[in-house]
Amino acid sequence: DVKVTQSSRYLVKRTGEKVFLECVQDMDHENMFWYRQDPGLGLRLIYFSYDVKMKEKGDIPEGYSVSREKKERFSLILESASTNQTSMYLCASSLGGGNHNEQFFGPGTRLTVL
Amino acid sequence: QKEVEQNSGPLSVPEGAIASLNCTYSDRVSQSFFWYRQYSGKSPELIMSIYSNGDKEDGRFTAQLNKASQYVSLLIRDSQPSDSATYLCAVSEYSSASKIIFGSGTRLSIRP
Numbered sequence: 001d002v003k004v005t006q007s008s009r010y011l012v013k014r015t016g017e018k019v020f021l022e023c024v025q026d027m028d029h030e031n032m033f034w035y036r037q038d039p040g041l042g043l044r045l046i047y048f049s050y051d052v053k054m055k056e057k058g059d060i061p062e063g064y065s066v067s068r069e070k071k072e073r074f075s076l077i078l079e080s081a082s083t084n085q086t087s088m089y090l091c092a093s094s095l096g097g098g099n100h101n102e103q104f105f106g107p108g109t110r111l112t113v114l
Numbered sequence: 115q116k117e118v119e120q121n122s123g124p125l126s127v128p129e130g131a132i133a134s135l136n137c138t139y140s141d142r143v144s145q146s147f148f149w150y151r152q153y154s155g156k157s158p159e160l161i162m163s164i165y166s167n168g169d170k171e172d173g174r175f176t177a178q179l180n181k182a183s184q185y186v187s188l189l190i191r192d193s194q195p196s197d198s199a200t201y202l203c204a205v206s207e208y209s210s211a212s213k214i215i216f217g218s219g220t221r222l223s224i225r226p
Contacts, residue, residue: 030212031212033213041218042217042218043202043216045213048212050212090157090158094212101206101214102146102148102163103160103214104160105157105158105159107157
């Protein structure tokens with residue numbers, strides 16, 4: 001079974017802090033994704049990566065950056081956290097394109113910025 | 115703007131009945147289609163993938179795809195209270211085979 005893990009289930013940070021969210025997958029998947037999910041807005045793609053050191057902006061990249069130094073690990077960075085970044089953050093991974101693009105999600109990190 | 119549309123619900127179905135969830139999508143050349151189940155406070159869980167026209171069955175779940183009409187549906191037979199959740203329809207984005215677009219979900223409630 002695919003296993004995607006995220007570093008924290010719950011996180012509380014203060015405005016202006018630098019925040020790191022870590023995601024690790026154990027199935028040698030090529031692609032990794034970061035989403036945020038807010039009530040009424042659904043899942044929104046922040047960034048994704050299709051290879052080590054490769055990244056592409058999603059629909060809402062502002063205020064975020066990412067890092068993928070190793071294939072199994074994809075980090076989301078909030079350079080200076082703001083209250084409007086309070087959300088559920090979901091990491092996902094997929095094997096590749098074509099008929100192998102099912103995404104598997106980690107348990108999520110609920111981030112609160114005070 | 116590529117879109118995946120779902121009725122937000124809530125859809126209320128009696129226990130033991132068939133629950134029918136529907137989804138339409140705008141990108142005519144999409145190739146892959148998925149249904150995810152999401153319990154409150156949890157992350158989405160993949161329950162069905164379908165890639166070709168017709169029906170695909172897995173236990174109590176049947177996914178149906180009609181590419182000509184650009185809709186995909188999920189049938190849940192013998193609905194159980196544990197099926198109460200939000201169901202997300204997701205469709206591949208043709209311009210990027212790796213990205214998928216999620217609908218906003220249909221909230222399903224199974225009443226005993």
